[in-house]
Amino acid sequence: MANNKRRYLWRDISVFDGLKTLPEPMAVITQGERVITMTPMNGFEESQADGCHDMGRGGVMTPGLVDCHTHLVFGGARADEFEARLEGASYEEIARRGGGILSTVYATREASEQTLFNAALPRLKALVEEGVTTVEIKSGYGLDVANELKMLRVARRLGEEMPVRVLTTLLGAHALPPEYENDSDGYIDLVCNEMIPAAAAEGLADAVDVFCEKIAFSVAQCERVFKAAQAHGLPIKAHAEQLSNLGGTAMAARHGALSADHIEYLDDVGIAAMREAGSVAVILPGAFHTLRETQQPPIAGLREAAVPMAVATDANPGSSPIFMPTLMLNLACTLFRMTPQEALAGMTANGAAALGLKGQGQLHEGAVADLCVWDIETPAELAYAVQPGRLRQRIYQGELTHGR
Numbered sequence: 001m002a003n004n005k006r007r008y009l010w011r012d013i014s015v016f017d018g019l020k021t022l023p024e025p026m027a028v029i030t031q032g033e034r035v036i037t038m039t040p041m042n043g044f045e046e047s048q049a050d051g052c053h054d055m056g057r058g059g060v061m062t063p064g065l066v067d068c069h070t071h072l073v074f075g076g077a078r079a080d081e082f083e084a085r086l087e088g089a090s091y092e093e094i095a096r097r098g099g100g101i102l103s104t105v106y107a108t109r110e111a112s113e114q115t116l117f118n119a120a121l122p123r124l125k126a127l128v129e130e131g132v133t134t135v136e137i138k139s140g141y142g143l144d145v146a147n148e149l150k151m152l153r154v155a156r157r158l159g160e161e162m163p164v165r166v167l168t169t170l171l172g173a174h175a176l177p178p179e180y181e182n183d184s185d186g187y188i189d190l191v192c193n194e195m196i197p198a199a200a201a202e203g204l205a206d207a208v209d210v211f212c213e214k215i216a217f218s219v220a221q222c223e224r225v226f227k228a229a230q231a232h233g234l235p236i237k238a239h240a241e242q243l244s245n246l247g248g249t250a251m252a253a254r255h256g257a258l259s260a261d262h263i264e265y266l267d268d269v270g271i272a273a274m275r276e277a278g279s280v281a282v283i284l285p286g287a288f289h290t291l292r293e294t295q296q297p298p299i300a301g302l303r304e305a306a307v308p309m310a311v312a313t314d315a316n317p318g319s320s321p322i323f324m325p326t327l328m329l330n331l332a333c334t335l336f337r338m339t340p341q342e343a344l345a346g347m348t349a350n351g352a353a354a355l356g357l358k359g360q361g362q363l364h365e366g367a368v369a370d371l372c373v374w375d376i377e378t379p380a381e382l383a384y385a386v387q388p389g390r391l392r393q394r395i396y397q398g399e400l401t402h403g404r
């Protein structure tokens, strides 16, 4: 049988299907790129095993993890800022004196595509080796047309060379570059009139993002970026309500944003707008933890309003230098009191929805065979213990890429 039609069979396995844990131990068969059988063990006929490669018994199966918010491509490092923050400087102060995102911009502009690729590869490998099968990678450290496109090309190439689905997001409106000091509207003109059209023309961006914050761009400026993105057929998302409540989330939701991310300062008006629009709330506990923030995202309000919640690493050189998705599951629970099921749904089905891949990040008959098998007994253990090395098998598009 050709390799792409190989059948894999797992018996007696506990399945988290992307939204919930199934009540009974299951038998699961994949053939080629698809899950073709998912049935309770007690209804499984041994004849169904014919022609299948036996992948073992027991453990937990989840969809492949979806990390829907990362900044994996960057030059340089910012441990010095980590030390400065420990001595009392805030993220905002560091940004205002030209450090923070801008310090990564200088290093990223200096770096060649190959250098950025070589630096990003081990970061991506760390995610893949923890079970990620879909990852979003943002630009946002180039802040001019050539360097933003350079970052997006690196992100695309990472997806071509690694067994992982990469979605790219243009984040031109991440910070004001030094050459536009005192002319932030002029920079937004560049983003809208040159950067977005160029990225769209080259097919380099799957979405457009903004940083709506006092140290970045106003609600009105972000709205202009969204209109330009949508004029080019690109979906939108926003970093919003991270350090203050400007109302960026509600504006983004009114424009049909796929997601609003961070949202520590989100209020009831913003929650209602997200519910109305069907936007996903992307919870980023790594940045909250690293910046030692105190304002919690409104998890109870989001839950009550049935706004879908995703969880992501936000892996980046400044606010979340953490390349460990399962740690984020743990932090989402310990810091924000999400349940382990909510956290897991956040890094599978809801993570996919935050990328416009609604219906993916789930396991059912007919689903794409992106899945992980873990050496644990219940799905909650994935969020409970901070313990690398539990990934037994990883299947990407029906191919075994990890384990045997």
Ligand SMILES: N=CN[C@@H](CCC(=O)O)C(=O)O
Binding pocket: 071, 100, 101, 104, 211, 239, 242, 287, 314, 316, 317, 318, 319, 320
């Ligand atoms: N909040 C803005 N942007 C990034 C941080 C980027 C950085 O500090 O380099 C974030 O998602 O946390």
Ligand SMILES: [Zn+2]
Binding pocket: 069, 070, 071, 239, 314
């Ligand atoms: Zn981010």
